Amino acid sequence: MHTPSILVSALALAQAAAAAPSAMPRQAPANCTNVQVFVARGSLEEIPGRQGKLVDAVCKDMPAGMTCGSTDIQYPATFDAYCKSVGSGVAFALKAVEDYAKACPDSKMVLTGYSQGAHLMGDVLSGAGGLIPNQNCTQAKTAPLAADAVKKVAAVTLFGDVRHTGNQTYNLAEGAGKSGILPRVGAQLKDLNVHSNKIHSWCNGQDPVCSSGNDMDQHLTYFDQFTPDAAAFIKSKL
Numbered sequence: 001m002h003t004p005s006i007l008v009s010a011l012a013l014a015q016a017a018a019a020a021p022s023a024m025p026r027q028a029p030a031n032c033t034n035v036q037v038f039v040a041r042g043s044l045e046e047i048p049g050r051q052g053k054l055v056d057a058v059c060k061d062m063p064a065g066m067t068c069g070s071t072d073i074q075y076p077a078t079f080d081a082y083c084k085s086v087g088s089g090v091a092f093a094l095k096a097v098e099d100y101a102k103a104c105p106d107s108k109m110v111l112t113g114y115s116q117g118a119h120l121m122g123d124v125l126s127g128a129g130g131l132i133p134n135q136n137c138t139q140a141k142t143a144p145l146a147a148d149a150v151k152k153v154a155a156v157t158l159f160g161d162v163r164h165t166g167n168q169t170y171n172l173a174e175g176a177g178k179s180g181i182l183p184r185v186g187a188q189l190k191d192l193n194v195h196s197n198k199i200h201s202w203c204n205g206q207d208p209v210c211s212s213g214n215d216m217d218q219h220l221t222y223f224d225q226f227t228p229d230a231a232a233f234i235k236s237k238l
Ligand SMILES: *[C@@H]1O[C@H](CO)[C@@H](O)[C@H](O)[C@H]1NC(C)=O
Pocket: 029, 031, 032, 033, 069
């Protein structure tokens, strides 16, 4: 049977197009977004917690054609068995971020954490593990986020961080010069600070968690105070 050559070319093109997805690297989820926000909630919050407001602010008004989504870090977020809670959050986040970077190589990632969630997101970047004296427990050792994934992380926002360390270049708000419950020292501080230019960390001056203060309300209001600033920072890094 004679087939017009124009139709043959069209068929070949259609087949090439159909074949293309399986030739793509890894198994990219059909819904890889341009911007994916990984959210680690604070202690005792329900998913997504107070940071839901920030995710909404980041994802609304994306430039035309850009898609945005979020992934909640699944972990207990309890004070009980704190080392297990935060350690399992670090492990979940490391895997989720590394897997996403492989499956969606063209996506940019944002990491955000509040309170215990800020502790774990910082640990994802710095590597972690060791004694947490005020909880009298030992957190499992983990390596820093793999370099291939780090490259895809555009911005990191932390709020009321358990591991807030005074006078770091990325500290913001009145608690900037103060340290929290478990400040970073040594290699963990050095390894976090490799990423200084991607990080903003907000700490209120009387927050008991990040600045050794005594006003719990100051720990609970970050997303009423700083959501627009944080969303603007994130967008500036995309
Ligand atoms: C894709 O969308 C589904 C359904 O909304 C969701 O469960 C899944 O986590 C998404 N995958 C990614 C990589 O965003």
